[in-house]
Amino acid sequence: MPGTFLLGAAVSAGLVWWDLQRSETVEAEVVQVHSWPGDTPFDFWTEVHAPVFAYARPDGSDARVSGGMRHPSLNLPLGSRHVIHVVPGEDRDGIYPGPHIWAHVRVVAALGLVVCLPALWGSWRLRRWLLQ
Template identity: 40%
Template structure:
C-alpha cells in the first residue's frame, strides 16, 4: 500500500521525460518548451523589430539630408575586427519648415560620408531629432540577423525533437520484479 502511494506521489511530481510503472514513456510539455524556447524567442524578437521598422516607415517622411558633421571613434566588430565607426549628422527641413539637424543615434564603419554630401533619410513628424538612413543596414539588418539566429537555433531544436520522439516511440520497458 505504501509502495503504491509513493509511486502515485512520484508520478505527480514535475518531470521532463519519464517512464511510468507500466513501461510507457512520456514527455512533459516542459520538454517542448525548453526545446523551442530560444528559436521562438529569437524569431519573435525579429518579428517585433521588423514590425517596429515597418511602423516607423509607415509614419515617417522621406527627405534628403545634408551631412554637416561626422563623428568618428574606434570600434570593433566580429567581421572586420578593429574599425573606425562613423555617425553622420544630417541637416534637413522639418515639417514645420525649419532646418534642423539630427543623427541616427547609431554608427557604422560604412558611414564615413563627406561633409556636404546628400543622402535620403526618414524622419517622423512628431520627433525633430530622430532620423534613419534609407539603407538595409539601418532599417532591416537587425531583424534579419536576429531572424537568422532563430532559424539556426531551429536546427538543434529539430534534432532534439527527433531524439525525444524516437525515445518516446521505443518499445516500453517492463520492469521485472
C-alpha cells in the first residue's frame, strides 16, 4: 500500500508539472468572485471564494476561466489583475499559481510515508517469524 500512495504522488506530481510546462502565462482580470459557506471540516466556519478571470487569447478573442479551486484566501478584488496559467487550445480551468497547486501531491506522499513505517515493521516481524 505505501508503494501505491507514493506512486500516486509521483504520477500526480508529473501531471501537475506537465500542465505547468505546456501552459502559457497570461495576465487576467478578476471579473467575478463566487462565494458560499465552507462545507468541509477545514473551512466549515468560513466563507470560501472562487474567482473568475477574463483574459485575451493570442487571436484577440476574450476568454473566461475559473481558478479551478475555492479557498477563503481567494477573495480577490474585482478588477484586480493577476498572472495565471492557461493551456492553449484547451477549454478548461486556469491554473492560479501558488503552493496550493502541489497540495494534493504533498498529502498523498505524506500518506505513503506514514503507512510506510508500519508496513516495514510488519514485514520485518513477518519475515522474522517465517525464518524461525
